[in-house]
Amino acid sequence: MITAAVFAGPPTVGDVGDVDSFQKNARFLGAASGFLTLSPSCTPTPPPATSPSPSPANTDQCYNLDPTPGNLTVFSAPNIARINLPGGAAHDVIYPVLTFFTNYQLQNPTAAQVPNARFLYSATLTIYSAVLNDPTIIDPNTGLPAGGAVTFVFSPDRFEVDRSLEGNERARTRLDYTRAANAGIEKAALISAGTLTQHQADDLFNKPMTVRMDVTGQARYVTDANVTFNMRLFGD
Numbered sequence: 001m002i003t004a005a006v007f008a009g010p011p012t013v014g015d016v017g018d019v020d021s022f023q024k025n026a027r028f029l030g031a032a033s034g035f036l037t038l039s040p041s042c043t044p045t046p047p048p049a050t051s052p053s054p055s056p057a058n059t060d061q062c063y064n065l066d067p068t069p070g071n072l073t074v075f076s077a078p079n080i081a082r083i084n085l086p087g088g089a090a091h092d093v094i095y096p097v098l099t100f101f102t103n104y105q106l107q108n109p110t111a112a113q114v115p116n117a118r119f120l121y122s123a124t125l126t127i128y129s130a131v132l133n134d135p136t137i138i139d140p141n142t143g144l145p146a147g148g149a150v151t152f153v154f155s156p157d158r159f160e161v162d163r164s165l166e167g168n169e170r171a172r173t174r175l176d177y178t179r180a181a182n183a184g185i186e187k188a189a190l191i192s193a194g195t196l197t198q199h200q201a202d203d204l205f206n207k208p209m210t211v212r213m214d215v216t217g218q219a220r221y222v223t224d225a226n227v228t229f230n231m232r233l234f235g236d
Contacts, residue, residue: 017182018093018186018188019188020092020093020186020187020188020236021092021093021236024091024092024236025236026095026234026235026236027089027090027234027235027236028232028233028234029083029085029089029090029094029233029234029235030083030085030232030233031083031230031231031232031233032057032059032081032082032083032213032230032231033059033081033228033229033230033231034057034058034059034060034061034077034080034081034213034215034228034229035059035060035061035080035226035227035228035229036061036062036063036075036077036080036121036215036225036226036227036228036229037060037061037062037063037224037225037226038062038063038064038065038073038075038104038219038222038224038225038226039062039063039064039065039224040064040065040067040223040224041064042062042063042064043062057079057080057081057082057212058077058078058079058080059080059081061077061080063075063077065219065222065223065224069107069108069109069220069221069222069223070114070220070221071220072218072219072220073218073219073220073222074216074217074218075216075217075218075219076214076215076216077214077215077216077217078214078215079212079213079214080213080214080215080229081212081213081229081230081231082210082211082212082213083210083211083231083233084208084209084210085208085209085210085211085233086208087206087207087208088205088206089205089235090205090235090236091187091205091235091236092186092187092188092205092236093184093185093186093187093235093236094184094185094186094211094233094234094235095184095185095233095234095235096125096179096184096185096211096231096232096233096234097178097179097180097231097232097233097234098123098157098178098179098213098229098230098231098232099176099177099178099179099230099232100123100159100175100176100177100178100179100227100228100229100230101176101227101228101230102159102173102174102175102176102177102225102226102227103172103173103174103175103225103226103227104119104172104173104219104222104224104225104226104227105170105171105172105173105222105223105224105225106119106161106163106165106169106170106171106173106221106222106223107165107169107170107171107221107222107223108165108166108167108168108169108170108221109168110167110168111167111168112167113164113165113166113167114164114165114221115164116162116164116220116221117161117162117163117164117165117220117221117222118160118161118162118163118218118219118220118221118222119159119160119161119217119218119219119220119222119225120158120159120160120161120162120217120218120219121158121159121215121216121217121227122157122158122159122215122216122217123157123158123213123214123215123229124151124152124153124157124213124214124215125151125152125157125185125211125212125213125231126149126150126151126152126211126212126213126214127149127150127152127185127204127209127210127211127212128148128149128209128210128212129148129149129204129207129208129209129210130148130207130208131200131203131204131207131209132146132147132148132149132150132204133146133147133148134146134200137150137195137196137200138194138195139151139195140193140194140195141153150190150195152183152185157179159175161173165221185211187201187202187204187205190204211231211233213229213231215227215229
């Protein structure tokens with residue numbers, strides 16, 4: 001039997017988990033895409049990343065694979081997608097929905113089994129704002145002053161395959177998936193974590209900010225790869 005006490009007063013965190021966004025309308029805050037290519041022959045080589053200030057993203061990045069398949073190729077694709085938000089775009093939460101279109105091939109060109117073929121990438125989102133220049137604001141990821149930016153790591157934003165390949169084995173994989181989970185860029189979470197005070201959090205959401213996606217990864221025994229990174233933001 002459900003008692004009337006369950007419905008007395010506004011819902012609590014214990015009731016709905018996220019009081020700040022409860023019953024609020026979600027608003028579209030923009031969308032952006034970036035394209036990553038791994039190839040034996042990229043032309044031209046990737047240009048330097050643009051600055052954190054509001055400016056175009058470096059949306060089409062190509063990285064050369066090590067010519068020796070068994071060697072590890074490490075790549076970093078900063079600023080591959082970004083959305084510049086005006087002040088007041090959201091009140092309490094910015095919720096990212098990220099979609100990844102992944103196409104890659106593993107191949108062992110030798111007759112012997114190899115134990116360590118791999119392809120992985122990880123996407124992170126970073127907020128850039130003048131508010132975060134306050135030296136009292138500490139980035140929880142580094143323990144150092146934020147210096148204008150705070151990075152958010154959402155665990156589903158990572159793809160990894162690490163496996164053995166039989167002699168002369170080839171495997172082409174295409175995979176599309178979307179990250180839509182509980183975590184977002186939340187004012188209440190930033191306050192409860194001690195990253196921002198209430199005043200700083202309000203100021204952050206009331207002033208312009210940039211949400212930028214950066215990607216890092218590794219490849220071994222990969223002949224080619226293409227990944228499209230799609231970011232859509234919602235707010236309350």
